[in-house]
Amino acid sequence: MLDVESPTAKTLPVAFALGPAVPNPSEGDVRFHMALPKAATVTLAVYDVSGRNVGEPVAHRFEAGEHTLSWSAPQARAGIYFARLSTDGVVRARRSIVITR
Numbered sequence: 001m002l003d004v005e006s007p008t009a010k011t012l013p014v015a016f017a018l019g020p021a022v023p024n025p026s027e028g029d030v031r032f033h034m035a036l037p038k039a040a041t042v043t044l045a046v047y048d049v050s051g052r053n054v055g056e057p058v059a060h061r062f063e064a065g066e067h068t069l070s071w072s073a074p075q076a077r078a079g080i081y082f083a084r085l086s087t088d089g090v091v092r093a094r095r096s097i098v099i100t101r
Contacts, residue, residue: 012064013037018085018092025097028073032083032094038064040087046071047082054081073098 019033034042045057054076071083078100084093 013066016040016087016090016092018083018094021083021094021096024095025099027100028076028098030071030073030083030096030098032069032071032085034062034067034069034085036062036064036067036087042085042087044069044071045084045086046073047084049080049082071096 013035014037015035016037017035021030021032024030036042039062041059041061043057043059046054048054054073069085073081076098078098081096081098082093083096084091086092
């Protein structure tokens with residue numbers, strides 16, 4: 001599941017960026033800070049350490065600015081996961097550790 005929070009930015013970012021997973025480790029709910037220099041469709045996919053996609057990739061159109069993405073993984077097993085964000089041919093990835101609830 002993907003939740004999106006888009007606060008108003010006073011200045012636009014100069015490059016596409018993806019911040020670290022917060023909290024890390026987590027109990028299944030993880031947030032990522034993302035910066036977009038221009039409006040774009042961004043795709044989020046999450047993979048386990050074996051490279052298996054653990055859910056349907058989610059594509060969402062964002063305006064330029066800073067945004068927060070949340071990945072909720074209520075069925076995820078404890079382990080290491082990788083969030084892969086892509087837009088306009090640029091890819092960023094971050095690691096997240098999920099611990100047992």
